[in-house]
Amino acid sequence: MDDGPRVAAPRTHSLNAMTADPFWNNVRSLFQTAAELPRDRRAEFLDRECRDAAMRAEVESLLEAHDNAGTFLEKSIWDLIDANDPHRLAGTAIGPYRLVRPLGHGGMGTVFLAVRADADFDQRVAIKLVRGGTELIARFRQERQILAALEHPNIARLIDGGTTADGLPYLVMEYVDGSPIDEYVRELSLEERLRLFLQLCDAVQHAHRSLVIHRDLKPGNVLVTRGGTLKLLDFGIAKLTSQVSETSTRLMTPEYASPEQLAGLPVTTASDVYSLGLILRELLVYDKLSACRPGLSLSPTWRACPTPKLRGDLETIVSTALAHEPARRYASVEKFADDIRNYLAGRPIAARPATFVYRSSKFVRRNKLGVAAVIAIIAITTIAFIATLQQKRVAERRFDEVRSLAHSVVFELHDAIATLPGSTAARALLVKRALVYLDHLAEEASDNTPLQLELARAYLKIGDVQGLPYSANLGDSTGAMRSYRKALSIAQGVPADDGDASLILADAHDHIGFVEERALHWPVALREHQAALAIRSKIAHSIEGDFAQARTLVSIGDCMYVGENQIPAVQLTPAHGWYERSLQVLAHIPPSADRLRVLHDSSRANQRLGSFWTYRHDLKRALQYHDAALTGLEECMRLAPDDATARRNYADQLVMKATAQNTYGDIDGVIEGTQRALPILDALAAADPKNSEAQHDLAFAHEQLALGLIRKERWSDARAQAEQVLAIRQKLIAADPNNREDRRDMMRTYGVLIAIEKAAGNESAVAELEAKSKTISREVAR
Amino acid sequence: MSEVTQLLRDWSEGREGARNELLDLVYEPLRLIAERHLHRERQGHTLQPTALVHELYLRFVDQRRVDWRDRTHFFAVAAQVMRRILVDYARRRNSEKRGGSMLPITLTAALDAAAEENFDVVALDLALENLAAIFPQQAKIVELRFYGGLTLDETAEALGISAATVSREWTMARAWLRRALTP
Numbered sequence: 001m002d003d004g005p006r007v008a009a010p011r012t013h014s015l016n017a018m019t020a021d022p023f024w025n026n027v028r029s030l031f032q033t034a035a036e037l038p039r040d041r042r043a044e045f046l047d048r049e050c051r052d053a054a055m056r057a058e059v060e061s062l063l064e065a066h067d068n069a070g071t072f073l074e075k076s077i078w079d080l081i082d083a084n085d086p087h088r089l090a091g092t093a094i095g096p097y098r099l100v101r102p103l104g105h106g107g108m109g110t111v112f113l114a115v116r117a118d119a120d121f122d123q124r125v126a127i128k129l130v131r132g133g134t135e136l137i138a139r140f141r142q143e144r145q146i147l148a149a150l151e152h153p154n155i156a157r158l159i160d161g162g163t164t165a166d167g168l169p170y171l172v173m174e175y176v177d178g179s180p181i182d183e184y185v186r187e188l189s190l191e192e193r194l195r196l197f198l199q200l201c202d203a204v205q206h207a208h209r210s211l212v213i214h215r216d217l218k219p220g221n222v223l224v225t226r227g228g229t230l231k232l233l234d235f236g237i238a239k240l241t242s243q244v245s246e247t248s249t250r251l252m253t254p255e256y257a258s259p260e261q262l263a264g265l266p267v268t269t270a271s272d273v274y275s276l277g278l279i280l281r282e283l284l285v286y287d288k289l290s291a292c293r294p295g296l297s298l299s300p301t302w303r304a305c306p307t308p309k310l311r312g313d314l315e316t317i318v319s320t321a322l323a324h325e326p327a328r329r330y331a332s333v334e335k336f337a338d339d340i341r342n343y344l345a346g347r348p349i350a351a352r353p354a355t356f357v358y359r360s361s362k363f364v365r366r367n368k369l370g371v372a373a374v375i376a377i378i379a380i381t382t383i384a385f386i387a388t389l390q391q392k393r394v395a396e397r398r399f400d401e402v403r404s405l406a407h408s409v410v411f412e413l414h415d416a417i418a419t420l421p422g423s424t425a426a427r428a429l430l431v432k433r434a435l436v437y438l439d440h441l442a443e444e445a446s447d448n449t450p451l452q453l454e455l456a457r458a459y460l461k462i463g464d465v466q467g468l469p470y471s472a473n474l475g476d477s478t479g480a481m482r483s484y485r486k487a488l489s490i491a492q493g494v495p496a497d498d499g500d501a502s503l504i505l506a507d508a509h510d511h512i513g514f515v516e517e518r519a520l521h522w523p524v525a526l527r528e529h530q531a532a533l534a535i536r537s538k539i540a541h542s543i544e545g546d547f548a549q550a551r552t553l554v555s556i557g558d559c560m561y562v563g564e565n566q567i568p569a570v571q572l573t574p575a576h577g578w579y580e581r582s583l584q585v586l587a588h589i590p591p592s593a594d595r596l597r598v599l600h601d602s603s604r605a606n607q608r609l610g611s612f613w614t615y616r617h618d619l620k621r622a623l624q625y626h627d628a629a630l631t632g633l634e635e636c637m638r639l640a641p642d643d644a645t646a647r648r649n650y651a652d653q654l655v656m657k658a659t660a661q662n663t664y665g666d667i668d669g670v671i672e673g674t675q676r677a678l679p680i681l682d683a684l685a686a687a688d689p690k691n692s693e694a695q696h697d698l699a700f701a702h703e704q705l706a707l708g709l710i711r712k713e714r715w716s717d718a719r720a721q722a723e724q725v726l727a728i729r730q731k732l733i734a735a736d737p738n739n740r741e742d743r744r745d746m747m748r749t750y751g752v753l754i755a756i757e758k759a760a761g762n763e764s765a766v767a768e769l770e771a772k773s774k775t776i777s778r779e780v781a782r
Numbered sequence: 783m784s785e786v787t788q789l790l791r792d793w794s795e796g797r798e799g800a801r802n803e804l805l806d807l808v809y810e811p812l813r814l815i816a817e818r819h820l821h822r823e824r825q826g827h828t829l830q831p832t833a834l835v836h837e838l839y840l841r842f843v844d845q846r847r848v849d850w851r852d853r854t855h856f857f858a859v860a861a862q863v864m865r866r867i868l869v870d871y872a873r874r875r876n877s878e879k880r881g882g883s884m885l886p887i888t889l890t891a892a893l894d895a896a897a898e899e900n901f902d903v904v905a906l907d908l909a910l911e912n913l914a915a916i917f918p919q920q921a922k923i924v925e926l927r928f929y930g931g932l933t934l935d936e937t938a939e940a941l942g943i944s945a946a947t948v949s950r951e952w953t954m955a956r957a958w959l960r961r962a963l964t965p
Contacts, residue, residue: 017919017943017951024916031957032950065961066953072901072960073924076931077864 023055030059035066093117094164097127097172113175124175125159126233150210154203156223156233176231178223182592185283193283194340197276199230201337204276208269208333215267217275218256219282219592256592259324270326273336277321277329282592284314313349320351428465428474435462449494449501456494456504459487463511467736469518475692475736477515484512502539503548506532510552517555518739522563526571529555543593546585547601553582554605561612576612579605596639600649603632607656614660626657644684651680652697658704662711670708677701692732699728699745706752715760722753747776861930865907901963909962913955920955923948 017028030050034042042063050056092099097114103126116123151157160172178184181200185193200222204214214221214232221233258274261267317339323329330336330351339349435458460483467473467480488508494501513528532552536545557578559567564575582605589598610626613619633650640646654677661669678701685694702725709718729746736742750773757765914921919941926932926940934952938945 017917017947021916028917028954031954035953035957061961062954062957065964066957068964069956069960073928073956076928078931 026050026052027055027058027062030055031062031066034059034063039067092164094127094129094170095160095162095172097125099127114172124177126156126173126175128171128173129164129169150207150212152203152206154199154230154232155207156231173233174231176223176225176233178225178229178231180219181222181224181230181279182219182282184224190284191344194344196224196228196230197280197283198337198340200232200279201276201333201340203230203232204272205333205337208272213267213269214272214275215261216256217272217279219279222279258326260326268326269332270329273321273329273333274326276333276336277318278592280321281318284318285595313343316351317343317349428462432462435459452490452494453500453504456487456490456501456508459483459490460504460507460511463487467515468511469514469693473693474690475732475739477518477736478738481512481515484508484515488512499539502535503542503545506535506552507548509535510548510555513555517558517562520563520566522559522566523568523571526556526559526563526567529559543589546589547594547597550582550585550601550605553578553585554601554608557582557605557608557612561608576609579608579612596636596646599632599636599639600646603629603636603649603653606632607653610660611656614664619660619664622660623657626653626660629653630657644687647680648684648694648697651677651684651701655697655701655704658701658708662704662707665711667708667711670704671712674701674705674708678705692735695728695732696745699725699732699749702728703749703752706756710752710755710759713759715756719753719756719760722749722756725749726753743776747773750776861925861932865910865925865929905963906959909959912962913958917951917955917958919943920951920958923952924955924959927952 030046033049034045037045046056046059050059094114096116096118098117100113100115103111103113110129112127112129114125114127116125156176157174158171159174161170162172163169181196185196188196204217207214214234216234217232223231223233225231256275256278258267258271261271317336320339321329321336330339335350339351342349439455463480463483465473466483467475467477469477473480485508487504491501491504491508509528509532513525513532516522516525516528529552533549533556536549536552539545557575560573560578561575564572583602586598586602586605591598606625606629610622610624610629613622613625630650630653633646633653637643637646637650654673658670658673658677661667661673678698681694681698681701685691685698688694702721706718706721706725709715709721726746726749729742729749732742733739733746750769754766754769754773757769910921910924913924922941923937926937927934932940934945934948938948941948
């Protein structure tokens with residue numbers, strides 16, 4: 001008998017001090033008695049009462065922790081928040097200064113605006129209350145001489161330092177009234193941005209000559225005054241504090257940190273070069289939001305906007321500064337600045353793009369030849385493989401060479417061409433070919449963890465090309481599933497404490513979930529996504545992980561929303577909560593990380609919320625979310641004009657909005673929106689005929705238009721649209737017979753046609769369509 | 783079914799007005815918790831508690847399947863929610879750029895304070911989970927006291943046990959967690 005879902009009773013009321021395990025119960029009572037005894041009588045007590053050595057060791061280690069617990073956990077988290085609220089400190093006197101208000105808060109402490117209380121004039125300074133103990137001040141005194149050498153017009157001065165009455169160390173710095181450089185450059189031309197950046201290079205170079213490394217270069221530390229003077233903050237401070245706390249990685253800002261900093265390796269001037277490269281890239285790709293609204297595409301302002309994409313020499317300069325290995329970066333900030341000056345003067349730059357993949361992917365990007373270019377690349381790659389295998393006779397060399405080439409093909413070249421329309425088949429070929437080599441290598445070195453992980457990643461990628469729903473794929477869901485399972489089993493074979501393995505594992509679960517969603521197996525999909533969520537929440541945070549997590553949250557929302565009837569009630573939570581959580585995760589990713597992706601992924605969550613609220617008949621809210629998605633995707637399309645996916649997503653969003661408009665009867669809106677979307681979707685489907693996703697999109701758009709036309713009682717127009725849908729869906733089912741979603745969609749299409757024929761009075765056509773619909777419904781139920 | 787659960791259900795089913803009734807019902811006690819802790823010594827600074835209350839509130843909405851039996855149980859759930867917020871925030875913290883909103887500043891300060899006392903909020907959460915596997919009551923006491931800010935007597939009342947028991951179990955839980963967080 002099915003007695004329905006049960007909600008677990010709250011555990012609070014059924015707890016008891018005891019536990020089921022007698023060992024732990026004994027530990028507990030021994031500890032509690034011993035803890036109340038004077039320390040010198042505990043040993044005697046344990047001699048008498050505890051004969052089990054393991055138990056005694058346990059009790060003794062707890063007693064030791066008890067004796068050393070100090071004030072541990074005595075203040076509740078609320079007390080801690082209260083005691084540390086920076087706003088409480090406003091008005092407090094520190095040395096001769098009085099704190100005015102907090103300016104910011106970071107890993108090192110809180111920065112306040114302060115005024116000198118004993119001065120006749122209003123001398124404003126910035127005071128940083130630093131965490132790190134009094135050692136910091138001792139250190140500060142030692143380093144003072146060095147820091148004094150940092151007198152430079154573009155470096156904010158360190159004025160003083162000391163300890164507050166409560167023993168909190170503080171640093172007094174020149175107060176700079178300006179905006180962070182990334183905000184300041186919004187109104188500047190490309191050349192002005194580069195000249196400003198040269199000021200920054202100057203400051204850093206000056207410090208490097210004094211043997212001081214900044215270590216925490218980021219736009220927030222680079223302010224520009226209204227007069228246009230750049231001031232670099234916090235010089236030497238990162239070093240000061242890193243010496244006295246556990247690791248420097250804890251204190252710096254990870255998104256501007258160099259790979260060696262993130263890895264906890266020694267930091268050199270090359271690390272600053274790297275951070276400068278990141279800042280430069282951010283300054284250059286930033287475009288004037290306000291002046292570049294897509295709606296104004298015909299106005300002169302629009303044309304005057306700088307191109308958002310980095311090209312040519314600037315791209316080379318930035319990527320040289322951003323080389324993973326310090327030795328391949330600019331040897332000094334001076335050399336870096338020289339190349340920018342070269343660029344500004346129109347001279348050839350010193351940096352050169354080096355690798356084969358760099359050249360070829362750049363070739364593809366520059367030459368919008370589409371498929372032809374891709375085929376050419378494959379030919380070159382194949383030759384390169386063969387050449388590598390023949391030339392490198394020495395086994396180890398060959399191993400490394402082949403591996404690095406295969407890696408480049410799978411991870412760099414593939415990604416470079418992924419956004420070109422018509423590249424789906426070529427990508428599959430490319431990845432498959434590389435996989436043969438990787439597979440072979442992995443067999444030779446089954447204990448080589450990085451290699452195994454790379455192989456798992458490659459399988460994920462081939463699975464994506466084969467049949468990852470909602471992206472360009474070959475519609476082979478069975479093959480995709482096989483590849484994902486393989487990735488899963490490889491990653492599971494790697495030691496569990498490997499963070500990379502966990503990320504791959506989570507991705508594999510997620511991707512299996514995506515395919516299951518397409519197959520309408522919602523509870524299975526939910527389980528896979530929840531597994532991914534759980535794995536990722538256990539490992540260290542990363543931007544990549546956040547993106548993945550945000551996507552997983554959307555998928556869980558989808559399971560809850562679309563799969564509502566399949567999911568057991570105890571597991572069911574409101575879908576919009578998951579979507580909103582996804583938006584929250586995305587909102588915490590710094591825009592510098594990957595603005596396009598943040599926009600894209602947020603739009604996806606917004607789109608889902610739009611659909612969700614349509615379904616809940618909160619049409620006002622639905623439209624708000626749909627419009628938010630549309631705005632986001634329009635911007636994506638503008639930021640990446642060559643990106644087929646961006647165009648697809650924009651068109652798709654027009655259609656999704658049309659579904660909402662259909663629901664509440666804005667039929668003119670439906671017709672207008674779908675007719676804007678259809679030419680885009682048509683072109684994409686024609687450019688990439690093997691991409692089943694494009695066909696899905698096209699069918700869906702035609703279908704929404706048909707629904708709108710029905711409401712307008714334009715029967716023959718509606719029929720023409722619905723028949724197009726039918727033709728597309730028939731092709732899709734033939735190509736991927738295991739796909740249940742296609743059949744479900746087909747049923748819906750039959751429903752549309754039946755409605756049309758009924759209204760038109762075609763009795764015989766109605767009967768015929770109903771019979772076909774029944775056949776399909778049996779197939780779906782299978 | 784409690785009033786809150788019923789309202790949550792109504793809201794999710796689209797009944798007009800359910801959301802506002804819910805807000806009144808849930809928001810007020812949450813605000814009181816926050817204000818009781820954060821507003822004690824100051825006048826006029828309501829922004830911080832409000833931001834935190836909103837975060838708490840959103841999490842409450844996610845927990846719609848929990849039946850709140852009475853006021854103390856409500857506080858227990860609030861403590862749990864606070865624990866989650868803190869851990870989530872600690873995990874996300876690395877991606878924080880400049881502390882923009884009020885809520886991150888509040889939580890950042892709390893995390894820094896925790897760091898100063900030499901423990902890591904995420905590690906504490908894991909250790910607490912391990913403790914809960916053996917001594918669930920001890921873990922619950924820590925949750926109520928540390929995350930919920932309840933006093934010894936309030937904790938005793940919430941769990942329906944004596945204050946002496948709370949004190950004894952708390953001592954052991956604290957030692958256990960201290961040991962777990964000692965490198």
